[in-house]
Amino acid sequence: MKTWSREFNVSTRKHCEVVDVTDKVLAAVRESGIRNGLLLVLLPHATATLVLNEDEGGLKQDLLNKLDGLVPQQGNYQHDRIDDNAHAHLKSALFSSPLVLPIIDGRLVRGTWQNFLLIEADGPRNRRMVVFAMGE
Numbered sequence: 001m002k003t004w005s006r007e008f009n010v011s012t013r014k015h016c017e018v019v020d021v022t023d024k025v026l027a028a029v030r031e032s033g034i035r036n037g038l039l040l041v042l043l044p045h046a047t048a049t050l051v052l053n054e055d056e057g058g059l060k061q062d063l064l065n066k067l068d069g070l071v072p073q074q075g076n077y078q079h080d081r082i083d084d085n086a087h088a089h090l091k092s093a094l095f096s097s098p099l100v101l102p103i104i105d106g107r108l109v110r111g112t113w114q115n116f117l118l119i120e121a122d123g124p125r126n127r128r129m130v131v132f133a134m135g136e
């Protein structure tokens with residue numbers, strides 16, 4: 001069995017935004033040379049996360065609006081006593097990470113509308129994204 005990994009940098013430009021990183025992930029699958037196995041994608045951060053969903057402008061704004069509704073930027077947050085970004089941690093904590101998907105016959109298995117979307121909740125920042133593949 002072969003393993004392969006690579007780290008990417010993603011620069012976000014706004015305080016909160018959704019960035020499609022699918023091209024990077026698909027390039028990594030090709031570069032890995034793995035035809036059958038598993039792909040793991042991790043965003044090693046506590047105030048940004050990754051989800052699989054549709055890269056459509058309205059939906060991305062809906063997602064940000066809903067997150068703002070669930071976790072307003074201002075609130076009675078304990079963490080804000082030491083670091084003024086509790087809302088970003090809480091938004092990130094709503095989603096599990098890393099994402100794990102199968103690679104079959106050289107193709108990443110995912111739904112037609114499942115793109116890799118990075119959700120930035122405390123930007124702008126440089127974010128790291130780790131892609132790890134294992135298989136044959």
Ligand code: ZN
Pocket residue numbers: 079083084085086089
């Ligand atoms: Zn913090």
